[in-house]
Amino acid sequence: MKKFFLFILLFSSIFIFAQSKLVIWCSEKQVDILQKLAEEFKAKYGVVVEVQYVNFSDIKPKFLTAAPEGQGADIIVGAHDWVGELVVNGLIDPIPSFPELNQFYETGLSAFSYGGKLYGLPYALEAIALIYNKDFVPNPPKTVDEMIQIAKQIDQEFGKEVRGFITSTAEFYYAVPFILGAGGYVFKETAKGLDPKDIGLANEGAIRGVNIIKRFVDEKVLDPSDNYQIMDSMFREGKAGMIINGPWAVKAYKDAGIDYGVAVIPNIDANLVAKPFVGVQGFMVNAKSPNKLLAKEFLTNFIARTDTMYKLYLGDPRLPARKDVLELVRDNPDVVAFTQSAANGVPMPNIPQMAAVWGAMNDALNLVINGKATTEEALKTAVERIKAQTQ
């Protein structure tokens, strides 16, 4: 009888054991190109790489549930601001340094660093910039004042059928360029990383930044109810002069036949440059994956190479994370303009405490633009709220 049980135990083990393949979860944009790269890797290493399509917004939650159980992908393609949460949970592994690491933009590497270690291989940067319709705006504005002037002109001329400027008014992400540009900061940057106890979202700079948004609303350029969907669809229909949006949206505008241009977000004044959040996309390795070593090999000796990164760019044209790849794509004005915007920017904080910031700041903006609270009050409450939730 005992032997029988042993046999069954043994028998059951065999089922799960014999598999050595890498599983990658990525979002729609990278699936096709990664599948091709997987074929190349298979040809060389004899290891099957299975690329699975997961909705971008589902990758992190799915990974958070699957990985602790020892399941889930060996590699996930995601945003750098997941890093803090995943590291704290012990779910992703550091990536060893490799020969051409210095070819990567510092912004990308620091975005994926946590506690002094690199936890992800950056492949694309992302930052919002000013996108304008050349039919209405021949020359993009250089300063906020200029921008308001142009926007008002368009509004008057077309009687609000065509809007001069739209952005998602009450969304922190789209207000960040002005807030950080004027001297606000989310978490103080120290030598050891971000200090979640030092929040600079109610300082003079932040107040000045939020007042710019308020000014847009007060001067009737923006409406409190403007949101992403409105901005996106109006620009696509050729009914908006200027918007602030990211590189992910551009393809749709091109397909819609809009003659658009990309420029950096207008300066706050002559000396203050708008600083958008820079998001970085990259590859991360599951800390509980049985194929960690191979996964790291796949990243450092295969994905990180210039030619692979260039192929990735061709498959999913985003701002490349490698300097030499950007040189190869100089002829694409959009990419260059977005990269300029990203160069002005600040990496979005990658610590888990950031979760509390979004809601608090969105609410603060909402109160300010609706006149329910003064800028100072609203920001003070927001900072208190962030502190209450994170400390």
Next chain:
Amino acid sequence: MKYLLKIFLWSLFLLLNVFFFWGASFLIQNSYYEMGIVFFALLFLIDFFIFNPRAYPYRYIAPALTLLFILVLYPIYFTVKVAFTNYGTGHYMPRQEAIERLLYDPNYTYTIEEERSNDYKIFVVYDGITPTEDFIVFFDLNGKLYLGERPVPTRRKGREVLLSESALYPVNGEQIQINSQIYSLVPWTGQLEDVKIITAGNKTYKAFYSPKDQFLQINSPYFKSKIAQQYLYKADFVDLEGKKYALRVTSEGEWQFVRIERLYRLGYDENFENGKIEMRMAIYNNKTGKKVMEKDGAFYDKNDEGEEIFLLGFIDYVGSKNFLRIVKDPKVSGPFLQIFVWTFIWALLSVVLSLAVGLPFALVLNDKSLKARNIYRTLLIIPWAIPVFISALVWRNGLLNESYGLINKFLLPLFGLNPVRWMNDAFWARVGVLLVNIWLTFPYMMTISLGALQGIPPELYEVAMIDGAGKFKRFTAITLPFIMAVIAPLLVSSFAFSFNNFTIIYLITAGGPPIPGSTTPTGYTDILISYVYKLAFEAGRGQDFGFASAISIMIFFLVGGISFLNFKFSGAFEEVGR
């Protein structure tokens, strides 16, 4: 034929047994003890039902019992269990696993920098022309030659190998004996590079890979994917003095063996408690010699400057802390009452108003003299048929939007009214979410009312008419009590559903507009469940499953209590119906 069927059924039963046994042992092996025990219990029960003649009638409830256990009781048990823990961001793994990680994970090792003249060569047995996974490693460590066999697992957790080990045997001559096996190196010159073949018994190991050998570079992918990944990655090679060597990827991207030491070790800690010395297990840092602190369900190490560094968190029992937080934490309990009241109003109005819209439609459709009733009915059911996610977003952006929404742009100006601030005014935001919910649920109310109307015997109306009752009297005295008796339980469940209708609230207003001056993420349209969702998942430090479970349990009792009272109340209607 009957005989065949019997064989078929018995083999089916055998298969079921095997499946349950396999499932249970698999679950227990992977330390899902509770679920494994549930499987074993089910297996036992089912077998008992089948083999015990007196338990014969029970065999028919076996499938239901199985589903009850797996789909109802286990999740409830799990929720209750989680509610008493700190499970959430930073606390994702059991304590045991966190300790195992600290002790065995390759990330928690440090290299001892010595002269790095290390070189190694992998020898593999070939099967024809294909390499197999039977290999030995020949090392040159600081000028001394060693031989190491394939590492064998020494620490396991379930099926997962945590650590494997192999001994390093110094090589001084052409032949070397390891565990009664004699290996001979050919050709022997005393140099690692020169050895091409190692024979042992009737097996021949051929030179396969070496990082410095140009000719063997071609085998690098096979070495990396089959040998290094599967056997060397979590393996230590230990020499006679106890020095450990392990494969690491150096900063130049080379795969080298380096001398390593584990960062943490288990030790014993003397605690002086109640006049007795107690020994307790603790983790020590090998490099600094300091003890790893354990507090708030996480391990902390001290760095050179004496600062605490978070290492790993684990799932810890926290008692009733999560429940007390609902009451004691002013951040949570502060706006709680306001939201609680609104949740009731929201659920009640959702049910009452959608019934008020659905019932008249049902009455009209029930009128036999109405032509093309089916077409009207189909049209009226459409809102119910469209997925909630889509219609909610259409309402939010297409209808309720303050500047471009149809209502503000066309409908209200038509009547000379001012546009309404649907998203940014507390009152109108509440009206807005109610409006959407009524639109989404009135078809349901209409359908159940229609069904109930079918059951009213027409004779009643005839009698009533003879008695001289008017239309209104007939409605209040016959139709309404009759319908209520049938649909009252459905209304109760629909109340409970609205009470927890997270989707609508979250998609349309996300709880907004915010309540000014509040230090928690609260809005005027937040209902309990959306407020809790924001607290547990969007505020502060990421996810907080323990807290969320505690609140779900509380909401369960709340909704359960309400439903109980409501059923008692609706029982009164039933009396009228009879």
